[in-house]
Amino acid sequence: MADDDRGETLADLGEFTVIDRLVEGRLHAPIVLVGPGDDAAVVTAGDGRIVVSTDMLVEGRHFRLDWSTPHDVGRKAIAQNAADIEAMGATTTAFVVAFGAPGATLGDDALRLSDGLWDEARTFGASIVGGDLVAAPQWVISVTALGDLEGRVPVLLGGARPGDLVAVIGDLGRSAAGYALWLKDIHDFDGLRRSHLVPAVPYGQGRMAADAGATAMTDVSDGLLADVRHLADASAVGVDLLREALAADHGAVAGAATATGEDPWAWVLGGGEDHALVATFPGAVPDGWRTVGRVVEGPARVLVDGAEWTGDTGWQSF
Amino acid sequence: MADDDRGETLADLGEFTVIDRLVEGRLHAPIVLVGPGDDAAVVTAGDGRIVVSTDMLVEGRHFRLDWSTPHDVGRKAIAQNAADIEAMGATTTAFVVAFGAPGATLGDDALRLSDGLWDEARTFGASIVGGDLVAAPQWVISVTALGDLEGRVPVLLGGARPGDLVAVIGDLGRSAAGYALWLKDIHDFDGLRRSHLVPAVPYGQGRMAADAGATAMTDVSDGLLADVRHLADASAVGVDLLREALAADHGAVAGAATATGEDPWAWVLGGGEDHALVATFPGAVPDGWRTVGRVVEGPARVLVDGAEWTGDTGWQSF
Incomplete structure (x- = not known):
C-alpha cells in the first residue's frame, strides 16, 4: 500500500x-x-x-x-x-x-x-x-x-557511388529547434517543441527506398552532416548538399531561430534526433523523397553548396 | 589528450x-x-x-x-x-x-x-x-x-506435468554465498567469491534438455524456490523438492555459511544469480543433470521435503 x-x-x-x-x-x-x-x-x-x-x-x-x-x-x-x-x-x-x-x-x-x-x-x-x-x-x-528484410538485400552505409542522387524523407532541424525552445523556456512553436519530445519517423520509407534501388542509407540521428559523413566515409565518396533543396526545412524552423537567436542552418544541417532517412539513389528518387544533393568522387567528405561547412555539425555523446 | x-x-x-x-x-x-x-x-x-x-x-x-x-x-x-x-x-x-x-x-x-x-x-x-x-x-x-532453436519446440515454463522429475544442472547457492562473503569482507572461499562476480552457466545444456524431452525449463536467476514457483504457477502444478538431493550444493557453501553466520539452505534454496538450469522431464534425466524433486498435482506451489519452506526465497528488484 x-x-x-x-x-x-x-x-x-x-x-x-x-x-x-x-x-x-x-x-x-x-x-x-x-x-x-x-x-x-x-x-x-x-x-x-x-x-x-x-x-x-x-x-x-x-x-x-x-x-x-x-x-x-x-x-x-x-x-x-x-x-x-x-x-x-x-x-x-x-x-x-x-x-x-x-x-x-x-x-x-x-x-x-x-x-x-x-x-x-x-x-x-x-x-x-x-x-x-x-x-x-x-x-x-x-x-x-x-x-x-523480407528477402531484400540490406541497404548499408557503404554502397553510395559517384553520380547517385542524395535524397531525404522526414524532418530535419525540428528536434534541435524544439530543444532550443525548451531550453530557453519559449512556449510558442508547439509543433517544434513536440518534435523534440517525439520524433516523426517516416515509417515504411526505408523499405520503399530499398525497393527503389537505394545504394546506401542511414537515419539522421546525429545531424545531417554527421550522418552523411558516416555514409561518405563508408562509401569512400564525397557528397555535395544543396541548401536550396533544404529551404522547406529552413523555413519550418526560421521563426524559432529568430525567437531564440540561433542559426536555423545549424539546426537543419547539424541537428539530430529527428530520425529522417537519407539515402542515395542511382536513378529516380521515390515519391515523397526530396533530392538534397549528389554523390561525387572521393575523398570522403561532405560539402554544402560546394564548400566545407564551418558551422555546427551535431551532437557528441560525451 | x-x-x-x-x-x-x-x-x-x-x-x-x-x-x-x-x-x-x-x-x-x-x-x-x-x-x-x-x-x-x-x-x-x-x-x-x-x-x-x-x-x-x-x-x-x-x-x-x-x-x-x-x-x-x-x-x-x-x-x-x-x-x-x-x-x-x-x-x-x-x-x-x-x-x-x-x-x-x-x-x-x-x-x-x-x-x-x-x-x-x-x-x-x-x-x-x-x-x-x-x-x-x-x-x-x-x-x-x-x-x-535449430528446429526445436521452445521449452516453456508451463509444460510441467504431475509425475515429471525435476532436475538441475549448474550451481546453486554459490553466488549468494559469495555475496555474503564480499559484504562481510571475508577473503577466504575464493571460488565462491568469484562465483558471485561471474556465474558458471551450463552452456549447451538447455539444448540437451530440450532434446531429452524437457516439458518445462527455466534458469535460476531469482533463486531455486522463486524460479520453480514461476514454473509451477505457469504449469498449474505442485513441485516437491528434496533437500537430500541438494546435499552437494549445501556442502559447497556450508563452510562459508559458518564463517558468515548465515543459513546455507537459504542460499541453496533462495539464492539467485548462479543461472543453473532447472527443468522437468517425463522420463530419464539427461547425463550430468541431478534429480532434485518431482512434479505433483496442483495447486501451484513449491514444497521442500513435503512442507512449505519458511526461510528466505530470493531477491526482489525493488
Missing part, C-alpha cells in the same frame, strides 16, 4: 506485479510465437535473417521528465530504434525493452511509459515481446529492435 | 573513437551477415524463428566496481542473458549491448568490459553484433541475446 495519495510506487508493488500490469491485455502481432512471461520470447524471422539494433536513453541526458511525459519517452524510445531498422531497408517487427527506475517511481508512470512504447510500435504493426525491470538511480530505457 | 596519467577517458576520446576501439579486430561467427558499424546488424535466423531476451545491469545494484573488474562485469552480463536463451532450449548466437557510463570512465576500462563480453560469448561461439554507447551517471549495461 502507498503511504500517501501519490499512488503506488514500483517499490510498493514489487517487480512481478508491475510486470504483470505492463504486459496485461497487450495484443501481439501474429509473428510473436512466444510473448512476455517466459525466459525469452520467440519471434518469426520470415526470410531466415533478423535485423537487430539497440539504443539506450538516460534520463537527464536523452530526455527530461519535466519536459516529456512518460508516454512521450516511450514513444521516442521506440521511434529512434525503429529508425535504425528502417535505415537498413527492413520492417520493424518486435522490440524488447529494459527499464531501470528508482523504487519511488509511480507504477502508473511505468504503465504510461509502456503505453507510449506500445502506441508507437502499433503504428507500424510491431509488438513489445519482452523486457526487464530493474532498480536504477534514474530512468534508463534500453530498447532493442528486431526487423525483417 | 588526457590531462593526467590515468589514461584517456570516454570524454577525451569521444563516442566514435571509443566504438572504433571496442569493435576493432573482433572475429565474428559466420552467422553474422552485417556486423557493427552500420545502422543495424543482420544475423541469420536458421529455422525462421529467433529467440530474444534482454537484461539490464546497473552499477551499485547488480555489480560493484570495487568488487568486479570491468572484465568480470562483461562476462556476467553475457552469462545471465545467455542463460535465458538456454532455458528455452536454444543456442545463443548473437548479442547487442548498450553501455552507459560517465564521461570520466577510462577508455581502457570500456575496452576491458568489451573484452569480458567477448570472452564469455566466445566460449559458446556467439558474437557481439552491435551496440550503443551513451553518457550516464553510473555504469549501466543492457544486453539483448538472440538464439536459434
Whole structure:
C-alpha cells in the first residue's frame, strides 16, 4: 500500500506485479510465437535473417521528465530504434525493452511509459515481446529492435557511388529547434517543441527506398552532416548538399531561430534526433523523397553548396 | 589528450573513437551477415524463428566496481542473458549491448568490459553484433541475446506435468554465498567469491534438455524456490523438492555459511544469480543433470521435503 495519495510506487508493488500490469491485455502481432512471461520470447524471422539494433536513453541526458511525459519517452524510445531498422531497408517487427527506475517511481508512470512504447510500435504493426525491470538511480530505457528484410538485400552505409542522387524523407532541424525552445523556456512553436519530445519517423520509407534501388542509407540521428559523413566515409565518396533543396526545412524552423537567436542552418544541417532517412539513389528518387544533393568522387567528405561547412555539425555523446 | 596519467577517458576520446576501439579486430561467427558499424546488424535466423531476451545491469545494484573488474562485469552480463536463451532450449548466437557510463570512465576500462563480453560469448561461439554507447551517471549495461532453436519446440515454463522429475544442472547457492562473503569482507572461499562476480552457466545444456524431452525449463536467476514457483504457477502444478538431493550444493557453501553466520539452505534454496538450469522431464534425466524433486498435482506451489519452506526465497528488484 502507498503511504500517501501519490499512488503506488514500483517499490510498493514489487517487480512481478508491475510486470504483470505492463504486459496485461497487450495484443501481439501474429509473428510473436512466444510473448512476455517466459525466459525469452520467440519471434518469426520470415526470410531466415533478423535485423537487430539497440539504443539506450538516460534520463537527464536523452530526455527530461519535466519536459516529456512518460508516454512521450516511450514513444521516442521506440521511434529512434525503429529508425535504425528502417535505415537498413527492413520492417520493424518486435522490440524488447529494459527499464531501470528508482523504487519511488509511480507504477502508473511505468504503465504510461509502456503505453507510449506500445502506441508507437502499433503504428507500424510491431509488438513489445519482452523486457526487464530493474532498480536504477534514474530512468534508463534500453530498447532493442528486431526487423525483417523480407528477402531484400540490406541497404548499408557503404554502397553510395559517384553520380547517385542524395535524397531525404522526414524532418530535419525540428528536434534541435524544439530543444532550443525548451531550453530557453519559449512556449510558442508547439509543433517544434513536440518534435523534440517525439520524433516523426517516416515509417515504411526505408523499405520503399530499398525497393527503389537505394545504394546506401542511414537515419539522421546525429545531424545531417554527421550522418552523411558516416555514409561518405563508408562509401569512400564525397557528397555535395544543396541548401536550396533544404529551404522547406529552413523555413519550418526560421521563426524559432529568430525567437531564440540561433542559426536555423545549424539546426537543419547539424541537428539530430529527428530520425529522417537519407539515402542515395542511382536513378529516380521515390515519391515523397526530396533530392538534397549528389554523390561525387572521393575523398570522403561532405560539402554544402560546394564548400566545407564551418558551422555546427551535431551532437557528441560525451 | 588526457590531462593526467590515468589514461584517456570516454570524454577525451569521444563516442566514435571509443566504438572504433571496442569493435576493432573482433572475429565474428559466420552467422553474422552485417556486423557493427552500420545502422543495424543482420544475423541469420536458421529455422525462421529467433529467440530474444534482454537484461539490464546497473552499477551499485547488480555489480560493484570495487568488487568486479570491468572484465568480470562483461562476462556476467553475457552469462545471465545467455542463460535465458538456454532455458528455452536454444543456442545463443548473437548479442547487442548498450553501455552507459560517465564521461570520466577510462577508455581502457570500456575496452576491458568489451573484452569480458567477448570472452564469455566466445566460449559458446556467439558474437557481439552491435551496440550503443551513451553518457550516464553510473555504469549501466543492457544486453539483448538472440538464439536459434535449430528446429526445436521452445521449452516453456508451463509444460510441467504431475509425475515429471525435476532436475538441475549448474550451481546453486554459490553466488549468494559469495555475496555474503564480499559484504562481510571475508577473503577466504575464493571460488565462491568469484562465483558471485561471474556465474558458471551450463552452456549447451538447455539444448540437451530440450532434446531429452524437457516439458518445462527455466534458469535460476531469482533463486531455486522463486524460479520453480514461476514454473509451477505457469504449469498449474505442485513441485516437491528434496533437500537430500541438494546435499552437494549445501556442502559447497556450508563452510562459508559458518564463517558468515548465515543459513546455507537459504542460499541453496533462495539464492539467485548462479543461472543453473532447472527443468522437468517425463522420463530419464539427461547425463550430468541431478534429480532434485518431482512434479505433483496442483495447486501451484513449491514444497521442500513435503512442507512449505519458511526461510528466505530470493531477491526482489525493488
